[in-house]
Amino acid sequence: MNILLRIQRLTRLPNKKSLEICKRYTNNDRVSYKNKIKSGPGLKEFIIGNVDPVNTDVPYIPYLRQNLLIPKKRKIYFDVYGCQMNLNDTEIVWSILKNEGFEKTENEEDADVFLVMTCAIREGAETKIWHRLDHLRGFKRRAMKNKNRPVKIGILGCMAERLKEKLIEKEKSVDVVAGPDSYRDLPRLLALTDNGQTAVNVLLSLDETYADVVPVRLNQDCISAFISIMRGCDNMCTYCIVPFTRGRERSRPVDSIVEEVQQLADQGVKEVTLLGQNVNSYRDISKATEKTNTSVAKGFRTVYKNKKGGLRFADLLDKVSSVDPEMRIRFTAAHPKDFPDEVLQIISERPNICKMLHLPAQSGSTAVLDRMRRGYTREAYLELVDHVKSCIPAVGLSTDMICGFCGETEEEFEETLSLMELVDYNTAFLFPYSMREKTTAYRRYEDDVPDHVKKERHGRLLEVYRRKSQTLNEAEVGNTHLVLVEGVVKKTGQLYGRNEVYMKVVFDEGEIMSDDGGKRAMRIGDYVAVKIVGAKSSVLSGVPLCHTSLSEFYRERIWGENSIEL
Ligand code: SAH
Ligand code: SF4
Ligand code: F3S
16 A cells, blocks of 8 residues: 555544655665664674673673563463453463563462553443552552562553553553554563553554464463454444544454464364454455455445455355364354355355354434444344345344434334344343444534433343343254353353354253264363253253264254254
């Protein structure tokens, strides 16, 4: 991309200023002069005179304290708030810092550095983090007073990006503020704090995807893993802070994603979730394609120009699901505008892609959807649901809904309730609206639905959701589900796992029939055929029948008429 354009997009400076920077940046003379200097001897060579009198292997540089040359093994304590992308970002940060010699601790008392991965989506999310900072401030003061031990606090992620320097002004105990695109800079930012300085990097990038950083999983025993396939969001829904905290949408090259899936499969991981704010608008533009890239589906609009060329989400799903037929593939979050038939087809064809779609409606009222700038009407959304169901008959659905958005009348809210009645959602995430500074809604609309009304509407939404998911789950009693065993329920010692539509299934542990005709105990990471015998609104209980594999379970379809048909 043209450098001037990139500078303009990144800095949002007017033309003239950007042009000045651009000229400076592209000054060839200066670049070649710099290169000449780079290849010559450095300052170090001029002043190295002798060897260290204590350690003869280390060149002696008289003006530097030796402890600055040898990186101190500092211990980090991670605190993670917010969405799954934050969890994966923490694994990226951990990979970067581990490479620099940092260690990780689960014990607050051992920590030299606290890194808090933050969320800014609603006011409540930020309140939780301020409470945590209250605690950390006290901890830091006590560590210094009682043990003369300096402890550093770093704030990472979306709240860091939203508040920038203001965060340090408001909370003096914070030493580092780093936004979602500046994690490579963390070793430097943390080094700066050694001298008592504070350090801030909240620059957003147009192309950072951390594609070359292999995340180090925080829980190595977990049989499922997250893979970020894209970052940022261009949708600019009027209520949402994410485009401001995570920047422009960019996708990670397909090859690096496929490679990571392969590595995870080799490590014994059985399930990957592809992550992004809008995964189904994935586009690897480094790969030229002959395909004409159609615009979004009929009835859906975007605020940005249609993106052209490159590999798209259907191509990615094809490649990722081909790595290992026994690896379950999930993805989130998706936007209803980006479900072309190619995507639906590949999901229905591949047994290892879960038949579960997140179709966040946000509201059931066309007028509210318009104010939210979601780019579709209630009718277009409902048509999409019908179409998805005709392409993938046993598909599970989930949604996000907001109640009490600016100007939402009782009638408009009732349309959301009626949408929840019409569509059978297996899972729904329901939120009372929370006004965020910087967003279009903040500038254009009034947050005029009183808190008690938002709360009351939220309660009504929850009631419909729980009633309906209870009915949906009860309809599964008698059917047999494929469950990937994930862990042990602490209280009861039973095993639990997830079925295809991500519903938790609980069952007794023990030995069951295995493929060789014998019996063996169930372990975490096993695929088990489980007959459902009981249902609540958010959990199923079952009886394990036999060990199986993903391909076998769906190939044989041995579970009779009542089984989930795929
Ligand atoms: N990109 C994803 C996830 C965005 S954040 C998506 O579009 O689905 C997750 C959810 O938080 C959103 O779907 C929305 O329902 C909710 N949300 C976002 N901003 C909000 C706000 N200001 N108040 C209340 N809920 C909000
Ligand atoms: Fe926010 Fe909308 Fe982007 Fe989701 S699609 S992250 S709700 S702006
Ligand atoms: Fe929160 Fe940022 Fe995720 S605002 S929901 S952590 S993208």
